[in-house]
Amino acid sequence: MAEFMDLELQDGVRMPWNVFPGIKQEAANCVVPVSAIYTPLKEFANMQVVPYAPLRCRTCRSVLNPFSIVDFNAKIWICPFCFQRNHFPPHYQSITEENLPAELFVQYTTIEYESPSEKLSMPPVFLFLVDTCMIEEELGFLKSALSQAIGLLPDNSLVGLITFGTYVHVHELGYSHISKAYVFKGTKEVTKDQILEQMCFFVKKPKPPSGVIAGARDGLSQDSISRFLLPASECEFALNSVLEELQKDPWATPADQRATRCISTALNVAACLLGACVPGSGARIMAFVGGPSTEGPGAIVSKNLSEPIRSHKDLDKDSVPYYHKAVKFYEGLAKQLVNQGHVLDVFACALDQVGLAELKVAVERTGGLVVLAESFGHSVFKDSLRRVFQSSDHDLGLSFNGIFEVNCSKDIKVQGIIGPCASLEKKGPLCSETVIGQGNTVAWKMCGLDKDTSLCLVFDIVKKDSPEAIGQPTSNSFYLQFLTYYQHNNGQMRLRVTTLSRRWIAGPGSIQELIAGFDQEAAAVVMARLVSFKMESEADFDPIRWLDRSLIRICSRFGDYQKDSPSSFSLSPRFSIFPQFMFHLRRSQFVQVFNNSPDETAYFRMILNRENVANSVVMIQPSLISYKFHSAPEPALLDVAAIAADRILLLDSYFTVVIFHGATIAQWRKSGYQELEEHKMFAQLLRAPHDEADEICKERFPVPRLVICDQYGSQARFLLAKLNPSATYNSDAPPLPGGDVIFTDDVSFDVFLDHLQRLAVQ
Template identity: 85%
Template sequence: MAEFMELEGQDGVRMAWNVIPGTKQEASNCVVPVSAVYTPIKPFPNMPVLPYAPLRCRNCRSVLNPFSIVDFAAKIWICPFCFQRNHFPPHYASISDENLPAELFPQYTTIEYQSPGEASSIPPVFMFVVDTSIIEEEMAFLKSALSQAIGLLPDNSLVGLITFGTLVHVHELGFNTIPKTYVFKGSKDVSKEQLLEQMNFFLIKPKPPTGVIAGARDGLSSESIARFLLPASDCEFALNSILEELQKDPWPTPVDQRASRCTGTALSIAASLLGACVPGSGARILAFIGGPSTEGPGAIVSKNLSEPIRSHKDLDKDSAPHYHKAVKFYEALAKQLVHQGHVLDLFACALDQVGVAELKVAVERTGGLVVLAESFGHSVFKDSLRRVFRPEDKDLGLSSNGIFEINCSKDIKVQGILGPCASLEKKGPLCSDTIVGQGSTSAWKMCGLDQATSLCLIFEIVKKEIPDATLQSSNNQFYFQFLTYYQHRTGEMRLRVTSLSRRWVAGPGSIQDLIAGFDQEAAAVVMARLVSFKMEIEAEFDPIRWLDKALIHMCSRFGDYQKDSPSSFSLSPRFSIFPQFMFHLRRSQFVQVFNNSPDETAYFRMILNRENVANSVVMIQPSLISYSFQSAPEPALLDVAAIAADRILLLDSYFTIVIFHGSTIAQWRKAGYHNQPEHQAFAQLLQAPRDDADAIIKERFPVPRLVICDQHGSQARFLLAKLNPSSTYNSDSHHPGGDIIFTDDVSFEVFLDHLQRLAVQ
């Protein structure tokens, strides 16, 4: 994998196929689509930032790059995408072989342009939308977390506050003599015009007879905007005093009913208010939700406790009465937010579901962050919230207002993107007729993006067949260019350009080249995103069957074997871990929805859809490290055989980190041996996994849940569920001091046997 990691370290790109099948037929035989996982604003320490505007091709608008052919004498460059000849402008007059501009250096395939004088005048905007229909204890946790967050806000950022329960309260922070709020009915959707009218936006300046009303430029007086959005330094006192006095929703809830909570109306009002005051700026709505929405548009369940909250079964059988209506409402909200350039971040903290499955579309299309925890007092929530505002803990590098565009050689088309973005519907010759995710466009809006945000691009090869003459020709390269135009957190606009070239092969003898360029980690991640996407949009889709068929096809195409002889089957090292990834993907939380609520499944998939390859691989196949007196910490096989009485195991499954003590270790710990000076080594053994877990937690967002458990304890299930069940209650061999798993799942060995049998047919 080292060479693929190196490419990622240079350009932030991992491709499933680094040597590309050259024709449509070859590509479909390869099963895993030609695809790339790209992290648009991944930080690179030595990437040049150029202080001038980029040079673009007059025909296809691609940017001058190291793959352009340059004629120094005639001062002309030829675009590698459309072969257009372009003249260099006068300020490139001194260009020569010895005197190249940075964008033509072969090592600078990724480069950034910083346009002078284009900094945005609007500071970052944070609109807090806070649920008050929660119990007193949760209220206290939430208030303390919010006042901490408000203390960490940048001084120049603008802040607004909306609280909601049965009614929606919009707080006027600029009115500092007494607290003043505007109240809206939770069961009714409020249009932007009604909102402005009722909140007295036209007292100072009358409403203009025509034109849009949005922002100070468009006819809203800045005084009326400043009533609801104030710089953090001016309103910290007002905000904290409102938070101190904030009570749980005062409306009584009958015993047989759920609390009334109008999440949809509150978010809709927040979006309309930001759309009126600061359109086109990098504003974020931070929604803190502590229970299911039961009132108004976007409700996920009725108030009657006799009606259960929808489960996966209900969604499959189409018997969730509120689901489609709520999704439709949030799709409209997503469209409005994308149009305004604003982000929705979701902090959902409740033991029950809050409606993440319905809200998913609005969070994902705007590139928002999502955190799911059991309580507002849980470290998963508190530490994650702190990281949003404290760059020294973990710099998320939150940026906004991104537009992502793509250019590629004419034999390639784009089917779409799986990831946090929204289509800008820029149709053209690059768009494929097959749509995957956000498709039929070559430009996407990314309202919010950070240093880890990763997009999965799915391509289609359109060449039908290769004429003999071109096989000998030297031009067997495909070119790709990714352009990301975004607002850096310093406020200035930047353009990141990544240009790539990959060799294509076709015809007999190309299989060895394809194998050499196969990145099994990237391929597993692409398959995981694809299977999650298909499970959501295709009725009657059978994910296990689809994954198995794909794997059997790949093994029979790329494996080495004699027909009908399973024992002769072998895979090249480039492919050898791929079946293992597929085995764990079939058992993962992305495919197995049993035991998870629709909210949890939506949450896992949202994180999978925005993370880079290395992190996504840990979600598919967790890593396991073993600690013992006999040896230094070492990676262990993800198998029940790894459990031993005298070992400590550290499991990292991305969302949860488990420290698992074998039974002997647990007994010694309970006896307090680690506190005795002569058992120093034991104390160090106990501490080592804690230190490693802390290091992992420091690097993650959202912060993972830490589970510390003992063999045979109730929490040991967090580890056992992820292990390969090689010894179960009905198998013959058991390891002394080890463990068995009570499951009817097949083990990896059985899975591999079946795979070999089917592949060689």
């Protein structure tokens, strides 16, 4: 797959099909849709940033690129998308074949424009939303994590603070003599006008008689805005003193009831406040939630502890009295935040569910970050929060206010995007009739995006029959152009343009070329996003059946076999790992919801929908490394046979990193051999997987949970759950000495493959 990774290093794009099926029927027969996983802000070593505005086609608005045909004598360029002839403006007059502008260089298929005319935008805004319905210990953990984060904020960024429990308190940070807050009732939704009225925005300056009132430009005085949003350098003291004095929610909770927690009202107040003060600028609402919402329009459960929080079974049976109302509220909130260009991040730390499944729509459409942990004292939360603000080699590169647009050749249309964005409903001839994800548009809003944010674009091939059939000579290239307009983290507006060309083929003999261009990792990730999307949007959808049928169709189309002879079946190396990915996807947390709460499932899918191919593949099929004496660490098969008494295994399943000690190693460790001078080698062996795990945790967001366990110990389940059950409690063959068995009725990969071969050759 090396050449596909090279393409990703050049343009940040991975595609399941790097040679496109040229006609509609052939594309349907390929099963995995023609699609692309694109990371708009991927970091490149030799990224070309040019200090002028792009040159656009006057018909289709695509940007001049290396695939444009240039007539140097007439000073004209022809757009590869719509074939419009465009004149070069006067400042391009000196252009010749030897003297080319950067955007025509073959190697700069991805280029970034930084327009000097666009002044630096507003500084970023961080509005902290803090839950106070927690035990003192948890609140203490959260307060110390927040005061650390405040110290890491960029000096010019604006900061605000809202705390919530039974009531919502908006803290006035600009008034440092005494802490002062405005209080809103937790049961009521408030409008922007009510907030402006109640928070005394028009005391010194009368309210303008008409028009929108938002931001300093539209009639709000800067003084009144800076009471609530202050530069980090000025308000660090005020913020820390409010946090120090912050107490647990004072309203008593009866023993048989849950705390009164109004998350939705607090989010509503936060969104209206930002909409009034800083519309259109890069702002984030960072919500720290420690339990379920029980009050207001977004409540997910009643206050009675006798009533359990909804489970997957309740969702399937539709016996969820609060769910639909809450989702509807958060859809409205998502729409409001997208219009304002603001992001919602959620840090949920609780032993029970907090309502992520309902919040998902607002977080995903605004491109927010999400972290789920058991406690605010857990390293998953503390290290992840630090990563958001830390500037190091691995910083997230948070950017704001993105708009993403697509241009493509006329024979391709866009079905939609699965990923962290919201449709801008800009319809055009390139919109397909079938919609997947955020569709029916050629432009999407990305309020928040970072270096790893990846979108999955699904295309539709619209040509009905091959040109040879009609006797037309035609070019066999398809062109795609992705435009990402965004606010860089230095405040400057930039436009990144990626232009791609792919060949299409049709007719007999095309199968070999399709196989040669198949990227099985990208295909597995597209299928994972698709199956997650279908599970959420289609009633009575059976994911296992859909994945199995898709795999059988792919194998019978691209496999090599004689009809009805399973033993003759073989797959090209380009497809050989794909069945393995599908086997692990069927068993993964994206498809198997048993044993996971709706919140956990929503969390896993949100992360899958925003990560690049390499990270998503680790979520689907974890990586396993084996450490033993007298040999270097080596990759091991993700199989129960990899377990041995004298080995240490390191499993990386993206959300969890497991260091698993075989029985003998664990015994030696407990006896303290690593402390002895003559057993230095053993001490090194024990340390090696920890060093590797630290490296993994350093560059990942959210930071994974680290589990250290021993063979036969209770925590060993984190490893066993991910392994292929080739030896189970009812296998005929006994396990290898020092090996292990898995107590499961799941089929092993070999049995799965046998069934697949039998069905594919029919």
